Amino acid sequence: QVQLVQSGAEVKKPGASVKVSCKASGYTFTDWYINWVRQAPGQGLEWLGRITPNSGRTDYAQKFQGRVTMTRDTSVTTAYMELRSLRSDDTAVYYCARGPSTIRLWDGMDVWGPGTTVTVSS
Amino acid sequence: DIQMTQSPSSLSASVGDRVTITCRTSQTTSNYLNWYQQKPGKAPTLLIYATSSLHSGVPSRFSGSGSGTDFTLTISSLQPEDFATYYCQQTYTTPITFGQGTRLEIK
Numbered sequence: 765q766v767q768l769v770q771s772g773a774e775v776k777k778p779g780a781s782v783k784v785s786c787k788a789s790g791y792t793f794t795d796w797y798i799n800w801v802r803q804a805p806g807q808g809l810e811w812l813g814r815i816t817p818n819s820g821r822t823d824y825a826q827k828f829q830g831r832v833t834m835t836r837d838t839s840v841t842t843a844y845m846e847l848r849s850l851r852s853d854d855t856a857v858y859y860c861a862r863g864p865s866t867i868r869l870w871d872g873m874d875v876w877g878p879g880t881t882v883t884v885s886s
Numbered sequence: 887d888i889q890m891t892q893s894p895s896s897l898s899a900s901v902g903d904r905v906t907i908t909c910r911t912s913q914t915t916s917n918y919l920n921w922y923q924q925k926p927g928k929a930p931t932l933l934i935y936a937t938s939s940l941h942s943g944v945p946s947r948f949s950g951s952g953s954g955t956d957f958t959l960t961i962s963s964l965q966p967e968d969f970a971t972y973y974c975q976q977t978y979t980t981p982i983t984f985g986q987g988t989r990l991e992i993k
């Protein structure tokens with residue numbers, strides 16, 4: 765079945781970096797965008813950016829430009845999101861989500877990973 | 887950036903009620919408007935994509951409609967498992983943006 769499996773919870777100090785992985789299986793990895801979305805405690809959903817696995821092209825939200833890097837390794841069908849210069853307000857659950865497909869741009873994000881909790885605390 | 891305004895922010899309703907949630911966008915999103923359900927401690931799940939298309943496996947009591955800048959999610963007859971938070975989302979242009987969420991509670 766189609767699924768996204770994320771790496772485990774992280775605890776980081778302010779100023780550090782975190783790298784979260786998202787392993788895809790059950791579909792053709794290069795046919796679908798991979799997005800990264802976060803949710804701070806008790807808050808709504810915030811899009812950080814996405815990667816096109818086929819080309820490696822990235823689109824980042826302006827808020828995270830210069831602080832986030834999204835990459836992928838097609839040989840292991842895994843996407844990665846690195847966030848640097850962490851602050852306490854980066855404490856959140858970070859989700860990867862598949863979608864849309866590169867040929868059906870009107871699709872939503874139909875498969876989500878379970879989330880990775882990142883806690884930033886001194 | 888396209889701003890998304892959902893209303894209401896919270897809603898109390900009873901099992902069997904018909905419920906409508908509204909999402910207004912700050913500029914047109916064509917039909918690139920999606921709806922998600924999220925339960926506590928879980929990842930969001932896709933309900934509706936492209937304004938009105940029901941995602942596979944989603945019960946037919948959920949429906950979406952709208953055009954331009956005004957969209958709605960309707961639940962025709964609330965079931966106990968429908969009490970959750972709902973988000974609209976536009977994927978017409980980046981940055982992809984979400985509404986602030988509508989918390990649906992049991993009356």
